[in-house]
Amino acid sequence: MSSTKEVRVRFAPSPTGELHVGNIRTALFDWAYARHTGGRFVFRIEDTDTDRVTDEYIQAALGTLRWLGLEWDEGPEVGGPYGPYLQSQRLDIYAKYAQQFLDTGFAYHCYCSAEELEAVREAQRAANNAPGYNAHCRNLTPEQVAEYLTLGRKPVVRMLMPEGSTTFTDLIRGEVSFDHNFVPDFVLARNDGSPLYTLAVAVDDVLMKITHVLRGEDLLSSTPRQIRVYQAMGVAPEDYPLFAHLPFVMGQDNAKLSKRNGEVSIAWYREAGYLPEAICNYLALLGWSPGEDREDVTMQELVELFTVERVHSSPARFDMKKLEAINGDKIRALTPEAFLNWSLPFLTRAGVITGRESEVALVKLALPIIQERITTLAEIPPMLKFLFTQDFAVAQDSLSKIADEQSKKVLQVSLDRLTSLAEWSHEGIEGVLRAALIEELALKPRVAFGAVRIAVTGSHISPPLFESMELLGKEKSLERIKASL
Protein backbone atom coordinates (compact mmCIF):
# COMPACT_ATOMS: atom_id res chain seq x y z
CA MET A 1 0.00 0.00 0.00
CA SER A 2 2.40 2.69 1.11
CA SER A 3 5.46 0.76 0.11
CA THR A 4 6.37 3.12 -2.67
CA LYS A 5 5.57 6.25 -0.71
CA GLU A 6 8.29 8.13 1.06
CA VAL A 7 8.04 7.49 4.78
CA ARG A 8 7.05 10.59 6.72
CA VAL A 9 7.00 10.41 10.50
CA ARG A 10 6.02 13.21 12.81
CA PHE A 11 6.66 14.05 16.41
CA ALA A 12 3.83 16.30 17.53
CA PRO A 13 3.97 17.21 21.20
CA SER A 14 1.66 19.58 22.96
CA PRO A 15 4.08 21.63 25.04
CA THR A 16 1.96 22.17 28.12
CA GLY A 17 5.09 21.75 30.20
CA GLU A 18 8.68 20.74 29.76
CA LEU A 19 9.27 17.71 27.59
CA HIS A 20 9.71 14.70 29.83
CA VAL A 21 11.36 11.36 29.29
CA GLY A 22 8.15 9.81 27.96
CA ASN A 23 7.82 12.48 25.28
CA ILE A 24 11.46 12.13 24.40
CA ARG A 25 11.25 8.38 24.10
CA THR A 26 8.44 8.91 21.58
CA ALA A 27 10.47 11.55 19.73
CA LEU A 28 13.45 9.22 19.67
CA PHE A 29 11.45 6.38 18.15
CA ASP A 30 9.86 8.72 15.61
CA TRP A 31 13.27 10.03 14.68
CA ALA A 32 14.90 6.61 14.56
CA TYR A 33 12.14 5.19 12.41
CA ALA A 34 12.31 8.08 9.95
CA ARG A 35 16.08 7.81 9.70
CA HIS A 36 16.02 4.02 9.47
CA THR A 37 13.67 4.10 6.54
CA GLY A 38 15.36 7.01 4.87
CA GLY A 39 12.19 9.02 5.34
CA ARG A 40 11.47 12.48 6.66
CA PHE A 41 11.20 13.47 10.30
CA VAL A 42 8.55 16.14 10.79
CA PHE A 43 8.29 18.17 13.97
CA ARG A 44 4.92 19.77 14.61
CA ILE A 45 3.76 21.74 17.63
CA GLU A 46 0.22 21.01 18.77
CA ASP A 47 -0.64 24.24 20.49
CA THR A 48 -4.38 24.34 20.03
CA ASP A 49 -4.85 24.38 23.78
CA THR A 50 -3.86 28.01 24.14
CA ASP A 51 -4.59 28.03 27.86
CA ARG A 52 -1.90 25.51 28.64
CA VAL A 53 0.73 25.81 25.93
CA THR A 54 3.25 28.62 26.35
CA ASP A 55 5.91 29.96 24.04
CA GLU A 56 8.49 29.26 26.68
CA TYR A 57 7.66 25.56 26.63
CA ILE A 58 7.74 25.52 22.85
CA GLN A 59 11.20 27.04 22.81
CA ALA A 60 12.34 24.57 25.45
CA ALA A 61 11.05 21.70 23.34
CA LEU A 62 13.02 22.85 20.32
CA GLY A 63 16.14 23.20 22.43
CA THR A 64 15.75 19.80 24.00
CA LEU A 65 15.37 17.96 20.70
CA ARG A 66 18.35 19.78 19.28
CA TRP A 67 20.50 19.03 22.29
CA LEU A 68 19.64 15.36 22.01
CA GLY A 69 20.62 15.37 18.37
CA LEU A 70 17.16 14.60 17.05
CA GLU A 71 17.33 16.95 14.12
CA TRP A 72 14.11 17.40 12.20
CA ASP A 73 13.75 17.78 8.43
CA GLU A 74 10.59 19.84 8.57
CA GLY A 75 9.16 21.90 11.36
CA PRO A 76 9.63 25.08 13.36
CA GLU A 77 12.69 27.13 12.41
CA VAL A 78 13.62 24.91 9.46
CA GLY A 79 10.31 25.18 7.63
CA GLY A 80 9.25 22.76 4.93
CA PRO A 81 6.76 22.32 2.11
CA TYR A 82 3.74 21.64 4.32
CA GLY A 83 4.07 24.42 6.87
CA PRO A 84 3.42 26.24 8.99
CA TYR A 85 4.22 23.61 11.61
CA LEU A 86 2.63 25.34 14.56
CA GLN A 87 -1.04 24.52 14.75
CA SER A 88 -1.80 27.95 16.15
CA GLN A 89 -0.78 29.30 12.74
CA ARG A 90 -3.11 26.96 10.88
CA LEU A 91 -6.42 27.91 12.43
CA ASP A 92 -8.01 28.95 9.14
CA ILE A 93 -7.29 25.51 7.71
CA TYR A 94 -9.11 23.74 10.53
CA ALA A 95 -12.00 26.18 10.32
CA LYS A 96 -12.32 25.43 6.62
CA TYR A 97 -12.55 21.72 7.25
CA ALA A 98 -14.99 22.12 10.12
CA GLN A 99 -17.25 24.07 7.80
CA GLN A 100 -16.81 21.50 5.06
CA PHE A 101 -17.80 18.68 7.39
CA LEU A 102 -20.85 20.68 8.39
CA ASP A 103 -21.77 21.21 4.75
CA THR A 104 -21.34 17.56 3.82
CA GLY A 105 -23.26 16.27 6.80
CA PHE A 106 -20.33 14.60 8.53
CA ALA A 107 -20.70 17.04 11.39
CA TYR A 108 -23.39 19.13 13.00
CA HIS A 109 -23.84 22.06 15.35
CA CYS A 110 -24.42 21.20 18.96
CA TYR A 111 -25.97 23.74 21.28
CA CYS A 112 -25.89 21.76 24.50
CA SER A 113 -24.50 23.59 27.47
CA ALA A 114 -21.81 22.27 29.75
CA GLU A 115 -24.43 21.74 32.44
CA GLU A 116 -26.70 19.78 30.15
CA LEU A 117 -23.84 17.57 29.01
CA GLU A 118 -22.82 16.97 32.57
CA ALA A 119 -26.36 15.95 33.47
CA VAL A 120 -26.41 13.45 30.62
CA ARG A 121 -23.14 11.94 31.75
CA GLU A 122 -24.39 11.73 35.29
CA ALA A 123 -27.49 9.84 34.20
CA GLN A 124 -25.47 7.45 32.06
CA ARG A 125 -23.15 6.66 34.88
CA ALA A 126 -26.05 6.07 37.22
CA ALA A 127 -27.72 3.75 34.72
CA ASN A 128 -24.44 1.93 34.06
CA ASN A 129 -24.59 2.83 30.42
CA ALA A 130 -21.75 3.64 28.11
CA PRO A 131 -20.84 7.27 28.68
CA GLY A 132 -20.81 9.78 25.89
CA TYR A 133 -22.78 12.39 24.10
CA ASN A 134 -26.38 11.37 23.51
CA ALA A 135 -26.62 12.89 20.05
CA HIS A 136 -29.25 15.32 21.30
CA CYS A 137 -28.52 17.95 18.66
CA ARG A 138 -28.11 15.66 15.68
CA ASN A 139 -31.48 16.45 14.17
CA LEU A 140 -32.62 19.80 15.44
CA THR A 141 -35.46 21.52 13.61
CA PRO A 142 -34.91 25.06 12.32
CA GLU A 143 -37.26 26.23 15.06
CA GLN A 144 -35.16 24.60 17.77
CA VAL A 145 -32.02 26.12 16.33
CA ALA A 146 -33.65 29.53 16.22
CA GLU A 147 -34.64 29.16 19.81
CA TYR A 148 -31.09 28.29 20.92
CA LEU A 149 -29.84 31.26 18.96
CA THR A 150 -32.23 33.67 20.61
CA LEU A 151 -31.02 32.29 23.93
CA GLY A 152 -27.58 33.45 22.84
CA ARG A 153 -26.10 29.94 22.72
CA LYS A 154 -23.13 29.47 20.44
CA PRO A 155 -22.70 26.00 19.00
CA VAL A 156 -19.73 23.68 18.93
CA VAL A 157 -19.07 21.56 15.87
CA ARG A 158 -19.60 17.91 16.57
CA MET A 159 -18.59 14.96 14.44
CA LEU A 160 -21.34 12.47 13.73
CA MET A 161 -20.23 8.94 14.41
CA PRO A 162 -22.26 6.55 12.28
CA GLU A 163 -23.41 3.12 13.33
CA GLY A 164 -20.80 0.42 13.01
CA SER A 165 -17.25 0.05 14.11
CA THR A 166 -13.71 1.05 13.24
CA THR A 167 -10.97 -1.52 12.88
CA PHE A 168 -7.37 -0.74 12.16
CA THR A 169 -4.07 -2.56 12.37
CA ASP A 170 -1.72 -1.17 14.93
CA LEU A 171 1.86 -1.93 13.98
CA ILE A 172 2.63 -2.89 17.56
CA ARG A 173 -0.64 -4.28 18.86
CA GLY A 174 -2.13 -5.89 15.84
CA GLU A 175 -5.77 -5.52 14.89
CA VAL A 176 -7.73 -3.21 17.19
CA SER A 177 -11.45 -2.68 16.90
CA PHE A 178 -13.82 -0.12 18.42
CA ASP A 179 -17.59 -0.35 18.30
CA HIS A 180 -19.08 3.09 17.60
CA ASN A 181 -21.48 2.59 20.47
CA PHE A 182 -18.49 3.48 22.56
CA VAL A 183 -17.20 6.25 20.35
CA PRO A 184 -19.64 9.09 20.91
CA ASP A 185 -20.06 12.09 18.63
CA PHE A 186 -17.05 14.21 19.51
CA VAL A 187 -16.34 17.90 19.36
CA LEU A 188 -14.21 19.18 16.50
CA ALA A 189 -14.31 22.88 17.25
CA ARG A 190 -15.17 24.92 20.31
CA ASN A 191 -17.99 27.42 20.31
CA ASP A 192 -15.46 30.16 19.58
CA GLY A 193 -14.45 28.32 16.43
CA SER A 194 -11.07 27.14 17.69
CA PRO A 195 -10.14 23.56 16.79
CA LEU A 196 -9.65 20.65 19.14
CA TYR A 197 -6.88 18.12 19.04
CA THR A 198 -8.90 15.48 17.23
CA LEU A 199 -9.60 17.78 14.31
CA ALA A 200 -6.21 19.41 14.06
CA VAL A 201 -4.16 16.26 14.43
CA ALA A 202 -6.05 14.37 11.75
CA VAL A 203 -6.18 17.25 9.30
CA ASP A 204 -2.47 17.93 9.68
CA ASP A 205 -1.44 14.31 9.37
CA VAL A 206 -3.30 14.18 6.08
CA LEU A 207 -2.12 17.53 4.79
CA MET A 208 1.46 16.89 5.84
CA LYS A 209 1.32 13.50 4.13
CA ILE A 210 2.28 11.63 7.27
CA THR A 211 2.61 7.91 6.57
CA HIS A 212 3.37 6.61 10.06
CA VAL A 213 2.01 7.75 13.39
CA LEU A 214 4.17 6.49 16.25
CA ARG A 215 2.79 7.94 19.49
CA GLY A 216 1.92 7.16 23.06
CA GLU A 217 -0.63 4.49 23.82
CA ASP A 218 -2.81 7.02 25.63
CA LEU A 219 -3.94 8.04 22.15
CA LEU A 220 -4.95 4.56 21.11
CA SER A 221 -8.62 5.04 21.86
CA SER A 222 -8.76 8.33 19.99
CA THR A 223 -7.70 6.64 16.78
CA PRO A 224 -11.21 5.79 15.53
CA ARG A 225 -12.11 9.45 15.84
CA GLN A 226 -9.14 10.43 13.74
CA ILE A 227 -10.02 7.85 11.16
CA ARG A 228 -13.50 9.31 10.98
CA VAL A 229 -11.96 12.68 10.17
CA TYR A 230 -9.94 11.08 7.37
CA GLN A 231 -13.16 9.69 5.99
CA ALA A 232 -14.83 13.06 6.17
CA MET A 233 -11.87 14.54 4.31
CA GLY A 234 -12.36 11.97 1.61
CA VAL A 235 -9.07 10.16 2.16
CA ALA A 236 -8.95 6.65 0.74
CA PRO A 237 -8.38 3.92 3.35
CA GLU A 238 -5.13 2.88 1.74
CA ASP A 239 -3.85 6.39 2.30
CA TYR A 240 -4.52 6.47 6.02
CA PRO A 241 -1.35 6.72 8.03
CA LEU A 242 -0.23 3.53 9.74
CA PHE A 243 -0.51 3.65 13.51
CA ALA A 244 1.90 2.34 16.10
CA HIS A 245 1.03 3.02 19.72
CA LEU A 246 4.09 3.01 21.92
CA PRO A 247 3.93 1.65 25.46
CA PHE A 248 4.17 4.05 28.37
CA VAL A 249 7.27 4.90 30.28
CA MET A 250 6.33 4.59 33.93
CA GLY A 251 7.89 5.88 37.12
CA GLN A 252 9.75 3.77 39.64
CA ASP A 253 6.70 2.77 41.62
CA ASN A 254 4.67 1.85 38.58
CA ALA A 255 2.84 5.13 38.71
CA LYS A 256 2.93 7.63 35.91
CA LEU A 257 6.15 9.54 35.62
CA SER A 258 6.28 12.55 37.84
CA LYS A 259 8.72 14.67 39.77
CA ARG A 260 8.09 12.50 42.78
CA ASN A 261 9.47 9.28 41.39
CA GLY A 262 12.45 10.32 39.37
CA GLU A 263 13.31 13.49 37.60
CA VAL A 264 11.39 13.68 34.38
CA SER A 265 12.58 16.82 32.70
CA ILE A 266 15.39 16.41 30.20
CA ALA A 267 16.74 19.78 31.26
CA TRP A 268 17.42 18.29 34.68
CA TYR A 269 19.44 15.42 33.20
CA ARG A 270 21.39 17.84 31.11
CA GLU A 271 22.40 19.86 34.14
CA ALA A 272 23.11 16.74 36.15
CA GLY A 273 25.77 15.77 33.65
CA TYR A 274 24.15 13.15 31.47
CA LEU A 275 25.20 12.83 27.86
CA PRO A 276 22.54 13.01 25.14
CA GLU A 277 23.78 9.76 23.70
CA ALA A 278 23.42 8.04 27.07
CA ILE A 279 19.88 9.32 27.49
CA CYS A 280 18.95 8.23 24.00
CA ASN A 281 20.59 4.83 24.37
CA TYR A 282 18.82 4.21 27.64
CA LEU A 283 15.46 5.47 26.42
CA ALA A 284 15.78 3.33 23.31
CA LEU A 285 15.90 0.30 25.57
CA LEU A 286 12.56 1.22 27.12
CA GLY A 287 10.10 -0.64 24.97
CA TRP A 288 12.59 -1.73 22.36
CA SER A 289 15.70 -3.81 22.10
CA PRO A 290 18.07 -4.67 19.30
CA GLY A 291 18.07 -8.31 20.34
CA GLU A 292 21.03 -10.64 20.53
CA ASP A 293 21.81 -9.45 24.05
CA ARG A 294 22.80 -6.07 22.71
CA GLU A 295 22.37 -2.91 24.71
CA ASP A 296 25.13 -0.51 23.92
CA VAL A 297 24.24 1.37 20.76
CA THR A 298 25.38 4.63 19.27
CA MET A 299 22.89 6.96 17.64
CA GLN A 300 24.05 5.68 14.29
CA GLU A 301 23.57 2.06 15.31
CA LEU A 302 20.15 2.86 16.69
CA VAL A 303 19.16 4.21 13.31
CA GLU A 304 20.46 1.10 11.61
CA LEU A 305 18.83 -1.36 13.98
CA PHE A 306 15.52 0.28 14.81
CA THR A 307 12.33 -1.34 13.58
CA VAL A 308 8.77 -1.04 14.89
CA GLU A 309 8.44 -4.80 14.79
CA ARG A 310 10.80 -4.98 17.73
CA VAL A 311 8.89 -2.46 19.81
CA HIS A 312 7.10 -3.90 22.83
CA SER A 313 3.48 -3.59 23.68
CA SER A 314 3.94 -3.54 27.45
CA PRO A 315 4.90 -0.53 29.53
CA ALA A 316 8.39 -0.01 30.94
CA ARG A 317 9.60 1.39 34.23
CA PHE A 318 12.18 4.15 34.20
CA ASP A 319 15.29 3.15 36.15
CA MET A 320 17.72 5.91 37.03
CA LYS A 321 20.39 3.39 38.11
CA LYS A 322 20.54 1.87 34.67
CA LEU A 323 20.74 5.30 33.08
CA GLU A 324 23.66 6.11 35.36
CA ALA A 325 25.45 2.93 34.37
CA ILE A 326 25.00 3.67 30.70
CA ASN A 327 26.07 7.27 31.20
CA GLY A 328 29.28 6.04 32.84
CA ASP A 329 29.91 3.75 29.90
CA LYS A 330 29.35 6.55 27.43
CA ILE A 331 31.67 8.88 29.33
CA ARG A 332 34.39 6.26 29.34
CA ALA A 333 33.93 5.84 25.59
CA LEU A 334 34.41 9.55 24.92
CA THR A 335 37.50 10.67 22.99
CA PRO A 336 39.82 12.98 24.97
CA GLU A 337 38.69 15.95 22.91
CA ALA A 338 35.00 15.24 23.38
CA PHE A 339 35.46 14.61 27.07
CA LEU A 340 37.28 17.92 27.41
CA ASN A 341 34.53 19.77 25.60
CA TRP A 342 31.85 18.28 27.81
CA SER A 343 33.86 18.93 30.96
CA LEU A 344 34.77 22.58 30.54
CA PRO A 345 31.27 24.04 30.97
CA PHE A 346 30.76 22.05 34.15
CA LEU A 347 34.07 23.21 35.58
CA THR A 348 33.47 26.86 34.79
CA ARG A 349 29.90 26.83 35.98
CA ALA A 350 31.04 25.29 39.25
CA GLY A 351 33.62 28.04 39.60
CA VAL A 352 36.54 25.61 39.61
CA ILE A 353 38.16 27.29 36.62
CA THR A 354 37.61 30.58 34.87
CA GLY A 355 38.56 29.31 31.45
CA ARG A 356 42.14 30.53 31.18
CA GLU A 357 44.39 28.69 28.79
CA SER A 358 46.69 27.42 31.53
CA GLU A 359 43.69 26.01 33.38
CA VAL A 360 42.37 24.26 30.31
CA ALA A 361 45.78 22.76 29.72
CA LEU A 362 45.83 21.34 33.23
CA VAL A 363 42.27 20.04 32.90
CA LYS A 364 43.34 18.29 29.74
CA LEU A 365 46.10 16.49 31.62
CA ALA A 366 43.86 15.64 34.56
CA LEU A 367 40.88 14.26 32.67
CA PRO A 368 42.41 10.91 31.75
CA ILE A 369 42.81 9.97 35.40
CA ILE A 370 39.17 10.61 36.23
CA GLN A 371 37.43 9.52 33.06
CA GLU A 372 36.73 6.01 34.26
CA ARG A 373 35.78 7.00 37.77
CA ILE A 374 32.69 9.12 37.15
CA THR A 375 29.14 8.40 36.08
CA THR A 376 28.03 11.97 35.45
CA LEU A 377 29.82 15.10 34.30
CA ALA A 378 28.69 16.85 37.45
CA GLU A 379 31.18 14.74 39.39
CA ILE A 380 34.10 16.36 37.60
CA PRO A 381 34.32 19.68 39.47
CA PRO A 382 34.51 18.25 42.99
CA MET A 383 37.07 15.73 41.79
CA LEU A 384 39.41 18.25 40.22
CA LYS A 385 38.82 21.14 42.55
CA PHE A 386 42.01 20.42 44.56
CA LEU A 387 44.12 21.22 41.50
CA PHE A 388 42.82 24.73 41.12
CA THR A 389 41.65 26.01 44.45
CA GLN A 390 43.36 29.04 45.93
CA ASP A 391 42.20 28.46 49.46
CA PHE A 392 42.97 24.82 50.03
CA ALA A 393 41.67 23.14 53.17
CA VAL A 394 41.28 19.53 54.19
CA ALA A 395 37.67 18.44 54.39
CA GLN A 396 36.25 18.46 57.87
CA ASP A 397 35.41 14.76 57.97
CA SER A 398 38.90 13.82 56.82
CA LEU A 399 40.80 16.07 59.20
CA SER A 400 40.63 13.69 62.13
CA LYS A 401 42.00 10.86 60.03
CA ILE A 402 45.43 12.46 59.82
CA ALA A 403 45.58 13.83 63.35
CA ASP A 404 47.12 10.73 64.93
CA GLU A 405 50.82 10.13 65.59
CA GLN A 406 51.27 7.59 62.83
CA SER A 407 49.80 9.88 60.20
CA LYS A 408 52.01 12.71 61.36
CA LYS A 409 55.00 10.48 60.99
CA VAL A 410 53.95 9.34 57.52
CA LEU A 411 53.52 12.92 56.44
CA GLN A 412 56.82 14.04 57.94
CA VAL A 413 58.75 11.24 56.25
CA SER A 414 56.97 11.88 52.96
CA LEU A 415 57.83 15.54 53.14
CA ASP A 416 61.48 14.84 53.82
CA ARG A 417 61.94 12.33 51.04
CA LEU A 418 59.88 14.16 48.47
CA THR A 419 61.74 17.40 49.05
CA SER A 420 64.88 15.88 47.63
CA LEU A 421 63.11 14.23 44.70
CA ALA A 422 64.59 15.71 41.57
CA GLU A 423 62.26 14.48 38.86
CA TRP A 424 58.64 15.24 39.81
CA SER A 425 56.86 12.47 37.95
CA HIS A 426 54.20 10.11 39.23
CA GLU A 427 56.61 7.21 38.78
CA GLY A 428 59.24 9.03 40.77
CA ILE A 429 56.81 10.03 43.51
CA GLU A 430 55.47 6.53 43.80
CA GLY A 431 58.97 5.05 43.96
CA VAL A 432 60.06 7.35 46.75
CA LEU A 433 56.92 6.94 48.82
CA ARG A 434 56.83 3.18 48.46
CA ALA A 435 60.42 2.87 49.54
CA ALA A 436 59.97 5.18 52.48
CA LEU A 437 56.53 4.22 53.75
CA ILE A 438 55.83 0.68 52.66
CA GLU A 439 59.27 -0.83 52.84
CA GLU A 440 61.04 1.15 55.53
CA LEU A 441 58.11 1.88 57.82
CA ALA A 442 56.42 -1.38 56.87
CA LEU A 443 53.01 0.25 56.58
CA LYS A 444 50.07 -0.98 54.61
CA PRO A 445 49.70 0.97 51.38
CA ARG A 446 46.16 2.06 52.07
CA VAL A 447 47.15 3.45 55.45
CA ALA A 448 50.30 5.18 54.33
CA PHE A 449 49.03 6.61 51.06
CA GLY A 450 45.72 7.45 52.66
CA ALA A 451 47.31 10.03 54.90
CA VAL A 452 49.22 11.62 52.05
CA ARG A 453 46.08 11.60 49.95
CA ILE A 454 44.14 13.54 52.52
CA ALA A 455 46.90 16.05 53.04
CA VAL A 456 47.37 16.70 49.34
CA THR A 457 43.88 16.43 47.87
CA GLY A 458 41.90 17.31 50.97
CA SER A 459 39.77 14.21 50.89
CA HIS A 460 40.08 10.49 51.50
CA ILE A 461 38.53 9.96 48.08
CA SER A 462 40.47 11.31 45.14
CA PRO A 463 41.90 10.51 41.75
CA PRO A 464 45.00 8.31 41.81
CA LEU A 465 47.41 9.86 44.30
CA PHE A 466 50.71 9.92 42.45
CA GLU A 467 49.24 11.30 39.27
CA SER A 468 47.39 13.87 41.30
CA MET A 469 50.58 15.00 42.97
CA GLU A 470 52.39 15.20 39.68
CA LEU A 471 49.67 17.42 38.28
CA LEU A 472 49.51 19.56 41.40
CA GLY A 473 53.22 20.18 41.20
CA LYS A 474 56.01 19.75 43.69
CA GLU A 475 55.70 23.10 45.34
CA LYS A 476 52.01 22.91 46.15
CA SER A 477 52.15 19.26 47.09
CA LEU A 478 54.88 19.78 49.64
CA GLU A 479 53.25 22.95 50.87
CA ARG A 480 50.08 21.06 51.66
CA ILE A 481 51.86 18.21 53.38
CA LYS A 482 53.71 20.71 55.50
CA ALA A 483 50.53 22.53 56.36
CA SER A 484 48.93 19.36 57.63
CA LEU A 485 51.69 18.52 60.07
Add this chain to the structure above:
RNA sequence: GGCCCCGUCGUCUAGUGGCCUAGGACUCUGGCUUCUCAAGUCAGCUACGAGGGUUCGAAUCCCUUCGGGGCUACCA
Protein backbone atom coordinates in the same frame (compact mmCIF):
# COMPACT_ATOMS: atom_id res chain seq x y z
C1' G B 1 -19.17 1.21 35.82
C1' G B 2 -18.26 0.79 30.25
C1' C B 3 -14.70 0.28 26.17
C1' C B 4 -9.62 -0.64 24.89
C1' C B 5 -4.47 -2.04 25.85
C1' C B 6 -0.95 -4.82 28.73
C1' G B 7 1.23 -9.15 32.11
C1' U B 8 9.11 -13.35 31.67
C1' C B 9 14.14 -12.22 37.50
C1' G B 10 13.47 -6.10 42.02
C1' U B 11 14.06 -3.20 36.99
C1' C B 12 14.93 -3.16 31.39
C1' U B 13 14.75 -7.15 28.27
C1' A B 14 16.04 -12.15 24.97
C1' G B 15 12.47 -15.61 23.73
C1' U B 16 7.28 -16.25 18.01
C1' G B 17 5.87 -25.03 20.06
C1' G B 18 11.20 -28.71 21.25
C1' C B 19 18.11 -25.22 21.09
C1' C B 20 14.78 -22.98 28.12
C1' U B 21 16.72 -27.50 34.41
C1' A B 22 14.65 -19.75 30.61
C1' G B 23 19.89 -16.06 28.23
C1' G B 24 21.92 -10.81 28.72
C1' A B 25 22.13 -5.99 31.25
C1' C B 26 21.24 -2.82 35.65
C1' U B 27 20.66 -3.26 40.91
C1' C B 28 22.00 -6.18 45.20
C1' U B 29 25.46 -9.84 47.87
C1' G B 30 30.28 -12.20 48.13
C1' G B 31 35.40 -13.02 46.03
C1' C B 32 39.68 -11.46 43.08
C1' U B 33 42.48 -7.09 41.67
C1' U B 34 43.90 -2.61 44.11
C1' C B 35 47.13 3.79 46.89
C1' U B 36 41.18 5.77 48.03
C1' C B 37 37.03 5.94 44.75
C1' A B 38 36.02 3.81 40.43
C1' A B 39 36.96 0.54 36.44
C1' G B 40 37.91 -4.59 35.37
C1' U B 41 36.97 -9.71 36.58
C1' C B 42 34.61 -14.23 38.88
C1' A B 43 30.49 -16.14 41.44
C1' G B 44 25.64 -15.90 43.68
C1' C B 45 20.39 -14.35 44.47
C1' U B 46 15.87 -13.93 41.83
C1' A B 47 11.11 -14.63 36.81
C1' C B 48 7.37 -17.16 32.56
C1' G B 49 0.55 -13.62 37.55
C1' A B 50 -3.12 -17.91 38.46
C1' G B 51 -6.29 -21.89 36.69
C1' G B 52 -7.93 -24.78 32.83
C1' G B 53 -7.30 -26.71 28.00
C1' U B 54 -4.81 -27.92 22.73
C1' U B 55 -0.25 -30.93 21.85
C1' C B 56 4.18 -36.35 22.08
C1' G B 57 5.96 -31.50 23.88
C1' A B 58 4.03 -24.68 25.82
C1' A B 59 7.00 -18.80 28.40
C1' U B 60 5.40 -19.33 23.35
C1' C B 61 -1.55 -21.34 20.77
C1' C B 62 -6.92 -21.07 22.99
C1' C B 63 -10.31 -20.01 27.18
C1' U B 64 -11.27 -18.19 32.00
C1' U B 65 -9.65 -15.49 35.95
C1' C B 66 -6.70 -12.04 38.68
C1' G B 67 -3.70 -7.81 38.44
C1' G B 68 -1.87 -3.12 36.16
C1' G B 69 -2.78 0.94 32.83
C1' G B 70 -5.34 4.19 29.30
C1' C B 71 -9.76 6.46 27.57
C1' U B 72 -14.60 7.81 28.96
C1' A B 73 -13.45 16.81 28.23
C1' C B 74 -15.65 22.69 24.30
C1' C B 75 -7.21 18.46 27.36
C1' A B 76 -3.78 16.15 24.42
